[in-house]
Amino acid sequence: MARPVGQGEKTKKHIAEKAKVLFEQKGYAATSMEEIREFTEISKGSIYYHFKSKEELFLYTVETANKSWMQEWEAQANQVITATEKLYLLAQYYASDMQNPLSKTVPEYMGMENIEDMVKEKIINLLQPEYDVFYQIIEEGIRDKEFVSNKTVDDLAYILYSTLTGMSVTQFLGYDEEKFYLLYENAIDVFLNGISKK
């Protein structure tokens, strides 16, 4: 045995970090391994030593990004008390994440042909916890009588989830970065209060 140094793990994370940036900017299909080699300054051979395919590299970046997002969220979510406060905090998180929304590349990836069912399932399971954050906050709000609705918690969670992710996907339609924080906050305001007169 020799060189069990774990230097490789560092390289692997470096590749994934850089690849994430490219996937976010250009999507899955439009990001080539050659570009990843150029941007990471790691040779192709080395990239393929750590990841057996482009697909596996992509899945790894999504998984890693998702995990670290969840971890960060859970660390901060306890610092506020009411469900209402949690919603505003969540919106703030999405707004700050807006420039690097890896999740918006997932639908594009899922549209491809040759994805095995097992991989599709894996992706869905990967995104589930993010959705669950919405679900649990809303459930908590209803339990504590902060919120009232004749809709199911599932529907409400899905609606708000769509609003926040939708805002990051359609970002190119004007709006500079400063206004985005306010916009996300306003989205929560509307979600809570509506705009109907009565």
Add this chain to the structure above:
Amino acid sequence: MARPVGQGEKTKKHIAEKAKVLFEQKGYAATSMEEIREFTEISKGSIYYHFKSKEELFLYTVETANKSWMQEWEAQANQVITATEKLYLLAQYYASDMQNPLSKTVPEYMGMENIEDMVKEKIINLLQPEYDVFYQIIEEGIRDKEFVSNKTVDDLAYILYSTLTGMSVTQFLGYDEEKFYLLYENAIDVFLNGISKK
């Protein structure tokens, strides 16, 4: 001069129609010209006779799809009166469109590198009318005292626009087709009434 028959125009529309389906399913980058040739059963030479590049073909499909959507909408929008009714009708349109949302490929396309600024501007101008539909309904609702809000019309339009497009983008997270119509309706309910207790 000879053969000014206009048969070519039929072929051009046929190509665009079929290409639209592929772009919707797989996105811009992942759809190859070879697939388009196979699916349209039109030779590459003929495709390139009508469209000078893949990019131009894509732009043409987006433009065409958008125009026909707008036309259809304007034809039906007059059949309801209040802004509230118009919002529910709009949601219904989005729900029925959900399986073929060409617009969700636009963000991916916009992320590419080599797009000229003029083309980017063209795309934004292409999508503007769709956004304006939201804007005008909400403006009308506020003018007629149907809606009340301390937000700007722009913000409100953008929030609802994000909600509806977001729901089509994230469709892979469960939910079968039947439930979608109800979900879109519920989204309008929430937009109008909120879920806060008071």
Add this chain to the structure above:
DNA sequence: TAATTAATAAAACGATCGGTCAGTTTATTA
């Protein structure tokens, strides 16, 4: 009917794609 040309087809182009592989480097240990 001969000339004209819009429209279509098919083969081929160079470039780039994701991926492989034979070989080199380097930290470790026996």
Add this chain to the structure above:
DNA sequence: TAATAAACTGACCGATCGTTTTATTAATTA
């Protein structure tokens, strides 16, 4: 220090990419 193997390199592979070219078909008119 010689042997070992994890880690890495860069040239190279066949396949596929978007696009071009050359040739053919068929509807029109002079």
